[in-house]
Amino acid sequence: MTHQRTWGEVDLAPDDPVDLTLGSLRLRMKRRGSEIWLLTERDDRARDTDGEWQRWAVPEDVIVRMRPALPERLLVVSHELPFHLPGHGEADVYVRIPLFVQVVVSGARMGELVVLDEPSFVLSDTWWGTVAEGELAYWLETKARAEISPDLFVPHIAMCPIHLENGSDHPLPVDRFAVRALHLSLFEHDGRVWTDDVRVRYMASTEGSEIRFGGEAPEEEPSGRRLADPRVAIRRGLQARTFDRLRSLSVLGG
């Protein structure tokens, strides 16, 4: 068994399996002949723990890397202490986002291939919208918070700094909001993983919010090196519903 850093190149020698535990994901990798074998298991509520080896036949000179990725869906997060943001007021919040673990194989003759893309924690599904329309999202159990401390950083969870701005004349309740993580990059410095910063400007309940992504290491960690690009890159920001959510349904959802 080999001990190594979490993200980056993996020294996958024949007959020397590599074991990693990230969140609830246990990953075992080994090289056998010209094949790479991968086994994932969970020790939490997830049901998809089949425990079967995935085998990939690849050239022998390939490089194997562990790469983090942000969830591929919208994230819905609630604030640990819900508050109201007055008209034209501003606030900073931090959201901890569990990362996906990608195993990437690359070589001169085959380019780059993602052979594994698994979440470090199984996230619950939720719905962002109304019962008639909306989009499938992940529910973050980690709460948004106003302050952070060093003990909150672990290699498989990224810290996302969000600057909220209420562009309307009315108070904005900040209870639950959406984070479009698939447009964010990842940066690392000294074992701490960050996303680029997000600026959300709330306009009005009918207009949605203007969202802008920094694209570079955040102010809190300016010397962070880029770990991963966004899943879906966008050049500029976008306008989308961020604060509106499924309002109180009647008991039976009607």
Add this chain to the structure above:
Amino acid sequence: MILQDTIAVAPETATNILGALPLGTALRAVVMVLVGMPLVFLASRGTRAWMTGRVHAQAGLVTGKLMLYGGLLIVVVSTLRELGFSLAPLLGAAGVLGIALGFASQTSISNVISGLFLIAERPFVVDDLIEVGGVTGRVVSIDTLSVQLRTFDNRMVRIPNETLVKSQMINITRFPIRRVDVRIGVAYKEDAARIRALLLDIAERNPTCLMEPEPVVVFEGFGESSLNFLFGVWATQANFLKLKNGIQEDIKARFDAEGVEIPFPHRTLYVGSTTDAFPVRVVGAEGEATPPAPDSAP
């Protein structure tokens, strides 16, 4: 004998007609058919694809078919005119024939008109899962006369458009999320508040159960043998069956682990007074002679 004569004369007449045509006219008619038909098919396919991409699959199906039938009619009429057939008598005959056919094909016409209503109202589209008259299936096509459904056990069911307009139809996949309702009974000794908390925790631990809309637990009342609850959890259409199976397995496993009793029907019998104990006499105990069964006496 007369029939034989007719059969013998018919090819001769046709040959005469064609033989009387100028070569140019005949060629033009042949070209019209050879060029017109493929053009109509191409236009029909093109319209269907364009409309499917721009509007929706149902509009593509209908406009494609309209284009096909309309185009074929134009090709046939044009070819006949080119061959020198006068259309006036044909139209007259068609009018008379139309009345006769109208009476004979009331059902078909009703289905065609119902189909138009279905297209305009759009209660479902191709690929929706619908339930009509006890049949549940995915809509494969919406045609002029009928709608084709593919059932879960892979059978094709043809439902006339008229039936769909007249009867109650449920579109199961119209909205992106659905609620799974589970009805649960627990023993009277259980604490209702604890059961509610357990059920909500079960929902929270199941990753396919949507956190919003929030799961609901409704205390439905006091049953004959149990306290009855309705447990409603939400799932996406794709995860509906997975959640329906998974959540019930979770409930059973969790109730077993927590010692929550799911009761079978109880019946309490009282004899005489509701307050007096039910009289029980032990027979066959140690040291006593077991009385003989009545039918075993000599």
